[in-house]
Amino acid sequence: MTYSVHTYVQEMIGLYTAHTDEKYAQWSKSYLRNQFEFLGIRTPLRRKLTYQFIKENGLPQKEELKDVVFSLWDLPEREYQKAALDILEKSKKVLTSDDMPWLSDLIVKKSWWDTVDTLSAHIMGDLLTTNDKIILSFPDKWIDDENIWLQRSAILYQLYYKGETDEERLFRYIVRRATSDEFFVQKAIGWILREYAKTCPESVLSFVTNHTLKPLSKREALKHFKANIL
Template sequence: MPKVSRSALKKTADVVKSLKARPARENGGKKTFQESTQAVLSPLTPQMIIVELRGKFNTQKNEIEAKRMKKYMRDQFAYIGLWTPQRKELSSEALSSCSEFNQVQLHQLLRLLWEEPEREYQLFALDCMYKYRKVLSGHSEKDSLESLMVVKELITTKSWWDTVDMLASKVVGDLVAAHRTAFTLIMDEWIQDEHLWLRRTAILHQLNYKQKTNQQLLFKYCLMCADEEDFFIRKAVGWSLRNYFRTNATAVKTFVKSNKDKLSPLSKKEALKHA
């Protein structure tokens, strides 16, 4: 895996610096009345959401299922033992209550959920991020950048496919799509990062772009990681190509054929799964 080049780091640093220095709003950088109202802290706090979830989740704790789930995830995470429909039903009120949070409070909630030992709390965080993705995006590139940095923390903490794949395709993908010129430079850094799951995220962030996919960037990232032996990288390369195959089958076939000696058997198999 090539190391991050100085030029790539400088480009990303320049983007981050410029976004942080840029006024977040028009009208001379002044807050509108609506934004000022949103900035007022809600009587509801992120800590209260955690307490509510804990109370609801523990009423249906299932140690047998918890052990099975933990084993399935290679004993990496503890579980309460709730299946998805059950968890969503128990957390529906808490999820609706999160509509009161502004971006700062939402970031705080996500971090708190990630600190909880049981995996169900991180899965609730995914539900929360998807439902309130507009809050994550905020009102400016600077707001979106702050959310992207929070998501980076989550990707690199308690990392596994069950959280990373949704964060990559639904959260990072949306944030980058809204600010492609600036944030693609950050993806250029992530694809060279030593952290496996950041590289996987960079490969998968265009997964749902369809006609808006930057084909050159997709193929570039796939080739940059083509020589890696890790299963999750090889799978990500194939998966990203397979999804783009639905939009441009000819381009994917040509790419795979031209790079058949570089791509792994798994990546090629996944890429042409529907050929």
């Protein structure tokens, strides 16, 4: 069955609003510092509802994907942005480098760690493995941008690259933002170093030893083997 963008989104709204929980909505709103409204749908149920919806209605056609995602992104309740991310993750095979500009717009729209980390590490992280040109056009520019969420995205897009990590670029980005006073940038630095240490512990230990990092970044980076080096 083929739906228009409007109908597709309205069908999802109808499904979600049938499962609202005001008490959990208030808790969720407080957890994210009162920045967003919530329906109060717990993550396991939300994913179940979304995947059942996709099973019954299909994914948006490629030419409609952007409009569906932005329509969901514009809705006030946070669960709809999460639904948009679920749809994007299921649609990764049809995404190309031409989609990077509008995907990047999502980083700076209704920004918080819960959307930014999925966009950077899971969705754009896959796209950015394809060619160096889009890395030069996006992460290399994000790291110099004043927006902290673009900085965080530049640092985290290689989060799950393991042995495919461009170590030189990663360490260069970290040095660029090592003095940041922003919690979410410091945390991102520590997180990716901790993750990369699972693949190249010697490289991470050498980097941390020879560079000045904020205490939070250093503590997070060395969390798994700190006891062995103090």
